[in-house]
Amino acid sequence: MGADVNQKDHLRRSPLSISCFLGFTKLTNLLLENGAKIDGTCMERAYYGWNGNIQIETLDILQEKGWINLYLDDLRKAPKGFTVARNVEEALSIMKHNKIHILSLDHDLGMDEKGNLLQTGYDLVKIMCQRGLRANKIYLHTSNVVGREAMYETLRASQRRGFIDDDIKIYFTENSFTDC
Known part of the structure; x- marks a missing residue:
């Protein structure tokens, strides 16, 4: 609907970094398909994910993207x-x-x-x-x-x-x- 998929909130979090942190793989893929930019924050948040869990499936998606x-x-x-x-x-x-x-x-x-x-x-x-x-x-x-x-x-x-x-x-x- 034209929203900026790289817009950051008041805590400087992008939708992709939040999705990576929570391990929302479908949302991660959707954001990437619509131009979301991967950065170190996304990797960091996937590695130190929700409740200290490594978001392996999310890291796999990010690995596919290099x-x-x-x-x-x-x-x-x-x-x-x-x-x-x-x-x-x-x-x-x-x-x-x-x-x-x-x-x-x-x-x-x-x-x-x-x-x-x-x-x-x-x-x-x-x-x-x-x-x-x-x-x-x-x-x-x-x-x-x-x-x-x-x-x-x-x-x-x-x-x-x-x-x-x-x-x-x-x-x-x-x-x-x-x-x-």
Whole structure:
């Protein structure tokens, strides 16, 4: 009927972000079909949905539209609502084709069949900084203390120098999503 599907209320919530929060998948699809714009708020509200429930079906809809949460780890199971990448090459491929809301990084990513160390989460961080790649939020879930420090300091320095966006939130924590 001509209503602005992206109109925000007095709390700055769009109809889509409210629908994502409540897990109203039919309404989410209807809004998207009529031009609603997905942003990080929609992803955030779907992930931390009503009563603390992850709105998996809603996250699936948003993923179909190119928005995902990405979990880089060679061993751990990805938490609900995340797409897993087992190595840096796979993570880069996923990042190339999607908008990343939450990126959660492990440092050590194992060895190849010849016993050589594979690229690490720190290598992905350096590539992100060189190419200006984006995730709205970055969590460092690695148990490697030295690796976590290196990733964090590189990301923060890159923000200060303008290599990556200064509005990216970076979380220095071991237990970001491993217990979800």
